[in-house]
Amino acid sequence: MMRGSAGRREGGGSGSGTAGSGGARSRGAAAGDGGTEAQAKDYCLRLLADRARSRAELAGKLDGRGFAPETARAALDRLTELGLVDDTAFAQQWVQSRHTHSGRGKRALAVELRRKGIDDDIAADALDAIEPEDERARATDLVTHKLRSTRIRDDAEREKVRRRLVGMLARRGFPSSMAYAVVAEHLPGVEEEFAGDLDGE
Structure with a gap:
């Protein structure tokens, strides 16, 4: 009885192995x-x-x-x-999402769409949805967010912060002229920032 049970178990195992191999061959053939x-x-x-x-x-x-x-x-x-x-719908969705939530400028978005294989005309139409004032507003949001945790004690540090902010916007695909203008507009002067720190103390 024990040998019979063992035999049945062995036979079942062999059958399962054959079925498994057949399944693998079937998947391989399909591919x-x-x-x-x-x-x-x-x-x-x-x-x-x-x-x-x-x-x-x-x-x-x-x-x-x-x-x-x-x-x-x-x-x-x-x-x-x-x-x-639908590449048109995809491009529109991609541009809106990446600009709004990831802070990407039009130049960076154009590169991303090209990597996705989107036709240049379709990409251009999607990018046209971003108005210049919208792009500048997004750049301003990024700069002011960074400046909330920035303290500037001297001119050397201010210049370092200025370069860092301009570089951040450039890497995100914002035009260089816009990057310089936005940073210049919102970067506080040394005396202004230092006076604020003294008042707080």
């Missing part, structure tokens, strides 16, 4: 033959459930998964027809 349009669409939908993506991003993901170019193209065309892949 090896370029997959199907349905599989490609399903994969894209899972990616889109995580966050919005451009068509070029999705194409890159499909290529990385081994989908054939024609299969990927067909899947993306179908998702585009359904409105689930």
Whole structure:
């Protein structure tokens, strides 16, 4: 009886191993033959459930998964027809979110959209939604936020802070002329800041 039970257990283990190997071969074959349009669409939908993506991003993901170019193209065309892949909407959403929440200027946003594979004309239209006064207001917010925790004791320190603030705005993609103007407008003088500290003491 014990041998029979052991035999059945061994047989069951062997069967499971065969099924597992078959499943692995099946998955490998699906990847090896370029997959199907349905599989490609399903994969894209899972990616889109995580966050919005451009068509070029999705194409890159499909290529990385081994989908054939024609299969990927067909899947993306179908998702585009359904409105689930829309580079214009993606660009508008990306610009608004990154400008508002991450403090990115138009120049930096243009680079980001290019990296996402967004067409230049679509990117330009999305960036046009940011008015010059809106961009300056966002730069001002960034500078004044930094200055809240800054204390300036002498001219050398003031110059160091000025360079640091201008550099911050430049790295975030704001025009250099705007960066210098905003910092000059809001950076306090040494005497003004020092007097405030003395009053507080």
